[in-house]
Amino acid sequence: MLIKVNGEEMEVKDGSTIEEVIELANAPYSPGSILCLIRGKEELEKNISKYKIKTNKGSIIIELTDEEAAAPLVELWKENYSLFDDLNIRWSTPSEVAIGPIVTDLEPTPDEYKYYEGDVVLSLSSFSNESTHLILIKENVSNVYSVPPFNKGIFARVIGGKKTLDLLTERDGVINVEPIIERSVTTNTLSVSDLDIVLEEGNELYTYVSLDIDENSPVCAEHLFSLISGGKVKVSFDSNSFLGFYELQGIDKPKEDLTPRRKGTVTVRNEGIGVGRVYVYRENRVLAPSHTTVGHITNGMEIIDIAKENDFITVISEQQRIMTLNTTQAEANKLLDSLGIKQIRDGVTDDDALIVSQTPHFTLDILKEGKVFTKGINKDELCTIELTDKAPRSKWYLEKLTGLAENPIGSLKVHFAVPGMKIVIFQGDAANAKGLIPENVPKDIVKAGEIGITNMAAKNVGLIGVRFEDNSEFGPTAESFAATNIVGKVCSDFEILEKLKDGDVLYVTQFMPEA
Numbered sequence: 001m002l003i004k005v006n007g008e009e010m011e012v013k014d015g016s017t018i019e020e021v022i023e024l025a026n027a028p029y030s031p032g033s034i035l036c037l038i039r040g041k042e043e044l045e046k047n048i049s050k051y052k053i054k055t056n057k058g059s060i061i062i063e064l065t066d067e068e069a070a071a072p073l074v075e076l077w078k079e080n081y082s083l084f085d086d087l088n089i090r091w092s093t094p095s096e097v098a099i100g101p102i103v104t105d106l107e108p109t110p111d112e113y114k115y116y117e118g119d120v121v122l123s124l125s126s127f128s129n130e131s132t133h134l135i136l137i138k139e140n141v142s143n144v145y146s147v148p149p150f151n152k153g154i155f156a157r158v159i160g161g162k163k164t165l166d167l168l169t170e171r172d173g174v175i176n177v178e179p180i181i182e183r184s185v186t187t188n189t190l191s192v193s194d195l196d197i198v199l200e201e202g203n204e205l206y207t208y209v210s211l212d213i214d215e216n217s218p219v220c221a222e223h224l225f226s227l228i229s230g231g232k233v234k235v236s237f238d239s240n241s242f243l244g245f246y247e248l249q250g251i252d253k254p255k256e257d258l259t260p261r262r263k264g265t266v267t268v269r270n271e272g273i274g275v276g277r278v279y280v281y282r283e284n285r286v287l288a289p290s291h292t293t294v295g296h297i298t299n300g301m302e303i304i305d306i307a308k309e310n311d312f313i314t315v316i317s318e319q320q321r322i323m324t325l326n327t328t329q330a331e332a333n334k335l336l337d338s339l340g341i342k343q344i345r346d347g348v349t350d351d352d353a354l355i356v357s358q359t360p361h362f363t364l365d366i367l368k369e370g371k372v373f374t375k376g377i378n379k380d381e382l383c384t385i386e387l388t389d390k391a392p393r394s395k396w397y398l399e400k401l402t403g404l405a406e407n408p409i410g411s412l413k414v415h416f417a418v419p420g421m422k423i424v425i426f427q428g429d430a431a432n433a434k435g436l437i438p439e440n441v442p443k444d445i446v447k448a449g450e451i452g453i454t455n456m457a458a459k460n461v462g463l464i465g466v467r468f469e470d471n472s473e474f475g476p477t478a479e480s481f482a483a484t485n486i487v488g489k490v491c492s493d494f495e496i497l498e499k500l501k502d503g504d505v506l507y508v509t510q511f512m513p514e515a
Contacts (some may be wrong), residue, residue, distance in 0.1 A: 001013075001014050001016075001026055001199075001200070001201040002201060003021070003199055003201070003202065003203045003204065003205065003264055004203070004204040004205070004208055004209070005021060005022075005027055005204075005205050005206075005419050006025075006026075006027055006207060006208065006300070007204075007206075007299065008206070010024075011024060012024060012199070015198055017120070017197060017198055017199070017200055018035065018037075018192070018194070018195045018196070018197050018199060018205060018397060019191075019195035019196065021199060021205060021206075022109050022195070022467070023205060024101075027205075027207040027208065028208040028314055028316050029081040029207040029208060029212075029232075029313070029314050029429055029507050030231045030232035030314040031367040032232070032300065032312050032313045032393070033193070033207075033208075033232050033311075033312045033313055033314040034191050034193050034303065034306070034307060034311045034312065035192050035194050035205060035206060035207050035303070036189055036190070036191060036204075036205070036206040036300075036302040036303045036305075036306055037189065037190040037191075037197070037199075037204070037205055037206075037246060037301065038071060038190075038201070038203065038204035038205075038206075038302070039189070039190070039201060039202075039203060039331055040165060042359070043211045046078070048179040048180065048181065048182075049063070049066075050063050050159070050179070050182065051064075051177055051178065051179055051324050052063070052177070052178050052179075052180055052181060052422055053082060053099075053174060053249065054083070054174070054176050054178070055089075055164065055172055055173065055174050055175060055204045055208075056166045056172050056173060056175065056298060057168055057172055058161060058163070058164035058167070059160075059161050059164060060136065060138075060158060060160065060161035060165055060449070061158070061159050061160030061161055061180070062120050062156040062157065062158055062159065062160075063157055063159045064077070064155060064156045065151070065154065065155055065156055065157065065291065066503050067151050067154075069150055069151040070150055070151035070154060070155045070170070071147075071150075072150050072157035073148065073150050073151065073153070073154075074153075074155050074156075074230045074373075076104060076106070076122070077122075077155055077156070078103070079390060080102065081177045081179075082176075082177060083102040084099055084100070084102065084134060084164075084174055084175060085174065085175070085176045086174065086175070086176070087099055087100060087101075087102075087173065087174050087201045088170070088172070088173045088174075088175075089168050089169065089170055089171075089172045089173060090133060090170070090311075091170060092168050092169050092170060093140045094138065095137065095138055095141040095143075096135050096136065096138055096139065096140065096141070097135060097136045097165055097168050098123070098125075098133045098134065098135050098136075099134040099136075099137070099174055099177070100125075100131070100132060100133035100134055101125065101130070101131040101133055102130055102132050103130045103132065104122075104124075104129050104132040105127065106122065106124055106129050106131060106132060106148040106241055107124075107129065107148060107149070108127040108129070108146035108148065109146070109147060109148065109149050110129075110144065110145065110146070110385060111147075112143065112144045112420060113139045113142065113143070113144075113146065113153075114141075114142045115142070115143065115145075115152070115154070116140050116141070116161060117137055117138060117140055117142050118137060118159075118162075119136075119154050119155035119157060119158075119506065120134070120135070120154065120155060120157060120158060121134075121135040121136075121137065121145055121147060121149065121152070121153040121154050122134065122135070123135045123145040123146055123147055123153060123154050123253070123403075124145075124146040124147070124148065124157060125393070125486050126146070126148060127146045129369060131347075131393040135153075135229035135500075136160075137161075138151040138165060138166065144186075148327065153302050154240065154441070163205055174431060175211050175471070177426050180352075181199050181301075181302070181305075182243045184281075184307075187197060189302070189306060190306075191306045191308070191311070193201070195200060198232050200279075200356045203278065206300050206302045206303050206317065206367070206488055207314060208299070208300050208302035208303070208313075208314040208316060209256055209296060209297060209299065209301075209303050209313055209314065209315045209316075209319055209361045210298050210299040210300060210306060210315075210316050210317070210318055211224075211266055211297050211315065211316075211318065212295055212296050212298050212319070213225075213294065213295045213317060213318070213319045213320050213364070214256075214257050214259075214293050214294050214295050214296070215364055216256060216257035216293075217256035217268075217292050217293060217294045217364075218256070218362040218363070218364035218365050219253060219254055219256060219325070219362060220253050220254070220256050220268040220292045221269070221292045221294045221295065221362070221363065221364055222361070222362045222363060222406070223248060223251065223253055223264065223276070223278070223282040223294070223406065224268065224278060224294045224295060224317075225270055225317065225321040225323075226248060226406035226407070227245060227248055227278055227299055227494060228315045228316070228317060229321070229323075231315070231316070232313060232315060233247070233313055233314045233315055233333060234243050234310065234311070234312050234313075234315045235307050235308065235309050235311045235313065236277075236309065237309055237312060238293040238307060238308050238309050238477045240281055240282065240283065240287075241281060241283040241285060242279045242280060242281045242282055242283075243279065243280045243282070243307055244277055244278070245278040245280075245303060246274070246277050246278075247276065247281070247407065248276045248277075248278070248405060249275070249276045249277050249500075250275065250276050250396070250400065250402055251266050251272055251275070251276040251405060252275055253269075253270045253275065253276055253292065253408065254270060255270050255289065255290070255292055256270075256292045256293075256294075257292060257294075257375075257514060258287055258288075258289060258291070258292065259287060259293040259507050260285070260286060260287045261279075261284070261285035261286070261287065261288065261291060261293075262281065262285075263281055263282060263283055263284055263301070264280070264281065264286050264296050264297035264301055264304075264330040265280070265281045265296055265297075266278065266279070266280050266281075266293070266294050266295040266297065267279045267281075267291035267292060267293055267294060267297075268292045268294050269290055269291055269292075270290055270291065270292045271289075271290050271361060272290055274324065275297055275407050277371070278294075279515075280297065280304055282305055285381075285415070288411070294317045295317075295453075300312075301392065307498060310502040312446070319363070320339070320408075321322055321363050322335075322336075322339065322341065322358075322363040322366050322367070322372070323358075323360060323363075323407070323408070324336070324355045324358050324372070324374050324410050325355055325356060325357065325408050325409045326353070326354065326355070326408040326498070326509060327406055328351060328352050328353060328354060328376075329343075329345055329348075329350065329351055329352070329353045329374060329376050330350060330351035330352065332355055332373055332374050335403065336372065339367075340370070340373055341366060341370060342370060342372070343371075343372060343374055344371060344373045344374070345373075345374055345376065346359075346373045346374060346375040346376070347375040347377060348376040348377055348378055349376060349493070352379070353376030353377065353378065353465075354377055354378070355374045355409075356376070356382070356401070356409050356507040357374075357375045357409075358372050358373065358374050358375070358378050359372065359375075360372065363469070369515075376472045377507060380493075380496070381496060381507070382409070382492070382496075382507050382508070382509055383490060383492050383496050383497065383506055383507065383508045383509075384490070384491040384492040384508070384510075385451060385488055385489065385490055385491060385508050385509075385511065386485060386488050386489055386508055386509060386510070386511040387399070387451075387488035387510060388440065388488050390439070390440040390486075391439045391440035391453075391486065391487045392435055392439070392486050393435060393437065393485075394436060394439060394440070394453045394455075394498065395430075395484040395487055395488070396430060396488040397430065397433060397436060397453065397462070397482070397487075397489055398451075398453065398464065398488075399426065399510075401429055401434060401462075403433065403468060403509050404508070408509060409507055409508070409509050410507070410508050410509070411505050411506065411507050411508065412425075412426040412427070412464065412505070412508060413426060413427045413503070413504070413505055413506075414426055414500050414501065414502055414504045414505070414506065415427040415428075415463065415502070417500045417501055417504070418501055419491075419498075420443045422467060422468040422469045422498075423463065423466070423476065424466055424468075424469050424498075424500050425463055425464070425465040425476075425477055426463070426464040426506070427463070427464075428454070428460075428461070428462025428463045428464055429452070432462065433454075433461045433462030434456070434459055435456075436453060436454075436455045436456055436462065436485060436486065437455060437456055437485075438456070438457055438482065439455070439485050440456045440485055440486045440487070441455075441481055441482060441484055441485060441486070442470070442481045442484060442486055443471055443481070444472060445471070445472045445479075446467060446470065446471050446475050446476060446484070446486070447470050447489075448467055448468055448469045448470050448494070449466065449468075449488065449489045449491075449494065450466070450467070450476060450486050450487060450488075450489050450490075451464065451465070451466055451476060451486070452464070452465050452475040452476030452479075452484045452485065452486055452488050453465075453477070453484070453485045453487050453488070454475075454477045454483055454484065455483055455484065455485045456477050457479075457480075457483040458479045458483035459481070460477070460479070461464075463477045464476075464477065465477035465478065466490055466497055466502055468475055468494045468497065468498060481514070490507075492512050495499065
């Protein structure tokens with residue numbers, strides 16, 4: 001049987017399940033994500049009411065009428081609109097533009113009717129069904145168009161592209177006619193997650209969303225790369241006009257490329273409440289200075305249109321993120337060589353040295369410069385930490401401060417360290433720490449290796465500390481227990497921390513338990 005997978009036709013055996021088809025097509029898909037299943041093209045198109053007539057001078061948008069008298073013409077149009085592809089403008093006058101001809105089984109009438117600007121008519125020129133033309137009315141007019149006996153031949157109205165209509169002459173032509181698939185249409189299709197569903201002849205399956213990165217927004221584009229780095233994203237909010245992804249909310253981002261937010265546009269909020277949120281638009285919206293454009297959906301808009309809050313969506317980028325952190329110098333060299341990027345090793349340069357920073361940091365800047373500095377350290381100098389969900393605000397604060405929210409390796413700068421005191425305190429960010437209410441405060445004892453953050457109960461809010469031995473009096477930042485939030489623990493050897501001095505930088509990575 002013939003089906004479509006992500007827009008491409010393929011032949012599969014009868015009774016094939018979604019899981020079998022995904023494997024056969026090698027289609028991108030992350031387990032747990034939703035899929036869009038359309039039960040055949042006919043089911044989708046019966047709900048479509050708008051069409052785009054693309055010409056060499058621009059596009060014209062028409063909307064089908066819901067007048068009952070026009071039903072036979074609407075049905076004929078839906079079955080035959082593609083016949084107008086590649087046809088010429090047959091004639092153009094101050095009152096009308098005609099496209100055609102095509103052959104239909106309509107019968108003409110000899111009556112004269114009044115037509116109004118924007119009417120779209122099927123006309124049988126010379127009273128012949130072999131000379132059926134599409135007439136787009138430019139101004140009010142009375143005429144005998146040899147129309148069929150349905151609604152004066154009117155089946156649609158021009159709702160966009162009137163300037164294009166005025167530009168067309170007999171020297172111009174139609175490139176193609178295509179239906180406009182809106183969210184109101186795709187919501188009539190199925191959002192599925194059951195891979196055991198058996199597909200049928202004519203089904204269309206969409207498994208993933210792909211996007212094209214905006215090259216004029218290098219900082220915010222990297223933010224988007226971070227969001228989709230796991231291969232799927234969770235919808236935080238859905239409305240008629242957009243989907244919102246709020247996982248990285250609160251991370252400040254600059255104004256970069258500002259464009260109108262057309263359907264399929266991806267933006268990052270760059271100021272105000274919700275800074276750092278990512279949005280994908282289901283409908284056209286005007287340009288907003290608070291939204292930096294970071295990309296555009298190139299495939300899978302059908303999934304965007306049906307997704308709901310808390311759904312997971314498989315997302316891939318057409319551009320590869322260049323991220324060398326947490327790889328060895330040798331591994332980075334292999335990756336960069338394949339991309340034609342020159343690697344300049346810094347710090348520890350041995351093949352097995354672990355990369356902890358790259359300069360430039362952003363993918364688009366690296367591609368622009370054609371080179372990148374990769375700083376390495378010995379692997380035993382990397383500190384592994386495990387964060388707890390019992391202190392969500394503190395956890396998010398630490399992830400933002402270190403850079404772990406967006407990168408596989410982050411860093412902390414030493415604020416205070418004295419050999420022999422069995423404690424190290426790292427610099428914080430008082431501005432970002434303002435909302436650190438007491439959470440997960442210690443009760444009787446702080447254990448060696450626990451990571452503490454000073455909360456709002458003390459003036460040094462935001463400082464981060466670790467003790468190398470148990471203490472029953474003060475927290476890891478030398479504050480009282482009431483002013484201490486325990487956010488996690490150090491998993492690696494304390495010896496790394498005991499060697500630190502004021503001003504040193506500690507590189508950290510987050511331990512992720514296996515699912």
